Amino acid sequence: MDRTTTIPSTAFVRSTNIDANDIDTTSRAGVVYEASSLKAMVESACQRIVPLWPLNAFVAVNPYFGLRHQDFEHASETLARVAGSPLVMPRRYYREQISTGRIARADLEQSLRQHGLVLDGAALDRALADDSPHPTGQIALVSNVLEDLEGTQWTGFVIERISQFAAAYFDQGQAIWPMPWRKEPLYKAWRQFAEIDLSPGMMGLRGIRSAVAALPNLPMDTIALALQKLSIPADRADDYLHAALLNIGGWAAWTRYLRWERELVGGQEDSIVDLLAIRLAWELILFNARQTPELGDAWRHAVQVPARSTQAQTQMDFVLQSAFELGYQKKIIAELSSPAQQSITKPSPVRPSVQAAFCIDVRSEVFRRALETVAPTVQTVGFAGFFGAFMEYVPLGASDARMHMPVLLTPGYRVHEHVRDASAQEVEKAINRRHRRLHGANAWKAFRSSPSSCFSFVESAGLLYGPKLLGDSFGWSRTVPHPETKGIPSELRNRLAPTLAEVSHGHEITQTRQKTTQNPTVGIPMENRSASAEMILKAMSMTSNFARLILLIGHGSSTVNNPHATGLDCGACAGQTGEVSARVIATLLNDPKVRAELAQKGIHIPADTRFVPALHDTTLDAITLFDIEGLTATHAPDLERLRKWLAQAGQLARMERSNLLGISNLAPDVVDALIRERSRDWSQVFPEWGLAGNAAFIAAPRSRTTGIDLSGRAFLHDYEWRKDEGFGVLELIMTAPMVVANWINMQYYGSVVDNQRFGSGNKVLHNVVGGSIGVFEGNGGDLRVGLPLQSLHDGKQWVHEPLRLNVFIEAPKAEIDRIIAKHELVRELVENRWLFLFHIDDEQGSIHQRHTDGKWQRVSSEH
């Protein structure tokens, strides 16, 4: 390749005779970007992208979090303009809701009034029948313009090239031969890669390698050069950069994740800027390689058309979406303010037979209701499923710690998995054994997948896959060993438990979040325990009237062969099951020393009260109790009764769920068997419905919602404001669990309204990338984010209704307002209508909605 020509000109398929020098892009470049303003602009574009967590800890993310400073409708316009992404459903979806009665005429009229639209019946019908056009992005990239001119899929080509490169660069161990430039910054690595890569040339785009060589050395310079050469007007540079990033949105989200992780510990990570530079470098390259007068004209036109979306959603779309949301709001408001709920707001002073604390996850609501039905003396509580254990966790023998708490925070403690009642030597032996087994498994895997040995592997061991195929087909065996117990001898499995003690397992541990100076404390030190215990109990509003048995129930799912399995586990535990958190906190609260210190602080836990950790399997709706060995002497009858209740409640919950699973109207034992089969089926793409349907978040005493069928659609957080001195707990709820619920809600929302961009498409085409980074849909294309279609849609209809979260808080309005004013993030979510905020007045039983102007208005089911 000739390196002397800096920018290639005319060598391409349908070659033209235009001399490159005829079109001097620089002469038109009237825009000069200052370094500081450019930096701010790039930063702002990067901040609009939200992170994507890897599949081994697939946590929900609000895809619109980067646009939260914009009003919902404004953001809709932004997304339509920049990416052609809709923020509401297509018109026909609402028509269907109207025809089924899900959207009532009254709600529609009310919504019209709220939006200040006056339409008579005929005009309304016309508006409904008129299909709103799918928005098309108004901010064009060079590749889009060129595509329209030539008919070749240039955008797809560029995405493919960048995506393939990024997959190799970020690979976590799928490739046996790693990319040589992984240790260099992304942009620099790309240039070295692209200078060798012959694919663009083979595709008829010649001179790319020398063009790459001629690019500036620094990513920021490339970005500046592109903006300048492409004459992007200053007032639309923001949008242009945003559009460029969203064009490779999957990898942008991945790089945003890397930055997020570093930022939480005060570090800096600029892969996302590098990625932007790479995408813009492609713009430059295409523009230069394909210089024709037509392209010049088309591009000039593209950057000059008013940056306003003419095809964005109209008022009518928002009217329909609001009417859709009103329908749900009215229903839940009617239930929450029904007279039956008024009489029982005071918690009963009788000691409950059992207290059971569940995660706020919407799936808990079904089980709690079932448990209260079979055992009315049981009191259930809702709390974030990590139970206040701010920790990272080290499984036995692991050399990496893993996050085990909400991803918004940094861990304070490091807790190890340990063998119970074991000597140091015994633990060492167990770890050694696990290491040997894991190394053995790795060596076998290498034997299986190496080009030097895979042929002999097949001929000597391939026959074993005959029985394996049969076993996996019928659910008798698991496709691969369960990651939690892999390499642990079966006799040890029952003895594994997290320990609060400061233990060392003799090898170095990599932290989850690399703090430059500070190491997390190993174990939970004695001096911190009672403070933690106090904080947790107060946050659960559980400071008196303790039952003899108190369950702390984390949750997890059981599915096989499911790349998105961790997405069904506990989000508050960073995509792990809640088992470890529950066990850690139960141990903490059972500690006599902790109890003694708590008593000094005024929290008296009776001596006969025991905290019991448990795990709610959300696929099976079954609850497993842990660490109950010591209880048989003192609490045997309690346990026996509890087990019976849990079994009955599980049955009820499964019967309720069977509807959505398409196995209703069957005998209970048949349903049980089918659900069990589902959890072991390697071909099951609908193992459970996860958090589909979520639409409400209620922070109130359970008595407010007892007896209401919330259909597994509400996050329930227990909160009694009268016990909350200084309203610290309220502040915590509104800044953490409420935000997390918004993230989950919006992840589902975005995955439904724009699955192409914010969802991960069809599970049957998923192709896991880079070990466990994410999935491609099919051969390649961009990395996919969000939820697969099978988590949202059953093949006939959407199972999840795209509704913004309705937050109900039973606390004084003034305090809620104070917290909104104090926290910018909360204010943005509320006032920009990314959620709806309601206040429950516990004295009058009335419900008030907070409007964007900060005024509260009483609402009723007819509001």
Place this chain on the structure above:
Amino acid sequence: MLSTEIVLLSDLNFIILALISAVPLLLWMMGIFGSVLSDEHSQPMARLSNGAAALSFVCAALATLLYTLGGKSLTVTPFSVALPGDMGALALSLYINVVTVVMLSLVSFVGFVVSRYARNYLQGEKRRGRFYTWLNLTLASILTLIVSGNMLMFVLAWMTTSLCLHHLLMFYPERVGAVLAARKKIIVSRVGEISLLIAVLLIGSTLHTMEFETVFHTMAAMAGPLPVSLQWASGLIVLAAALKTAQFPLQGWLIQVMEAPTPVSALLHAGIVNGGAFLIIRMSPIMSQSITASDALTIIGLITIAAAGLIMLTQTSIKVFLAWTTTAQMGFMLLECGFGLYSLAMLHLVTHSLYKAHAFLSSGSVVDIFRTPAVRPAQSTPTFWQWLIVLAFAGLMTLGIGAAFGVTLESQPALLALGTIVAVAMTQLLLQSFKAGMGAAFIVRAVGLSALVCTAYFSLHAAFHFMLATSLPAERTANGPAQFTLIGLVMLTFFAILLIQQNLPNLIQYPIARRAYVHLYNGLYVDIPLSRLLQRFWPMKTAPYDQPKGV
């Protein structure tokens, strides 16, 4: 004709015949009559198809069992039409021998597993009913191909397989990638089919028969050099086989079928691509006497192994990685055929199918592997002494265990190449355990494991050799002048691959290795020209994106 022949059969052979006929027939019927159920009744369609696939596997397994109890190799022809020019006849004819029953059991088993898997996996897909129609027809075609005793019937079944498979590859016709891959497959398939048809006609006109069994006996009795027409025929057979098994550089369609649902990939990679090797095995009476064609097979296989083997090292997505390993494995099978080791190729075919079906169907589990606590090896590359010890040990072990099974180099020189490949594989396994740094006890276990693997290899080798002795031609005696060069090349290639893989961490410092990395990661670009040609001469309409399901 029909009655006399069948009446002559003993009871046992009659039952075997009935069972074997049932295997494809069940699926033909399900495929043809099941299509009335259409997409609205996809649940009963899925259940019935699962049942048909299960029943067809049971029949195949029973037939295999009865055959081992005392079946005999024979061809039954219930219906035939004589061809002009004394070329034999176009016949509906069943060829029953060990190869037939083994292949039938294998394919019907994989078919059953895939059919069952798809029932839940494609739940909610609009076109699930149609999927089952085409799955049943595709399976029926392959099973017909397997039982064909007549070469023309074989060719027809071969063509039908491609045509039915096309509908499975186009399960999502709105996906541009799917259409592109399916079109590549169309071109490759048609070329392969034409070559095969010509080859069969050449054989028919030379040997005056279309029956595989007659060809088998005629060739066994033939003395003197192979007639030129059969030389040509064998060349065309090599071409058809290489195209069917997605050999480098025409592997593009196989790598890109990830645009169809996972069960289609599993069926394709574990069932259909094997067609090429099966063709060679069926034609082995001719192939074993055609030195040029055999050498060509070896060379094609070896090039594919080297290219696909190195390319697969760099791949970052699980399904694409698996696809490249299939290409390499197919190359290996052709290589074995080229050396005349048909029974080994048959072993490879069976074991690879089972393994690859599982690998594809369980590809979603790869995340679990990355959720397991990571352990890191103590060293990144082996030391010189480790190399020396391990190589010597693996070589001696292979020789020793091979000798214990009566495999010696004098019996067949090609085994030198195969022995080397086993020794290289053992070296890989042992070096990996050295690098783990888990101490002597760990290495001793690894040694034990490698001895076990090696023993399994040679015992299966012996078992297949014994089992297939009557169904395959006697081992090739005529060896060409190029044989030792080829053996040397194979040994060299495998040593080179091992050396490269074990030294990857060091290679990074050489610019040439970095360049090689980029080219390999891009699949050596061989697919791009074909894609471009296709796009130019057969442009695709791209439909705008629509919500893919319901609503």
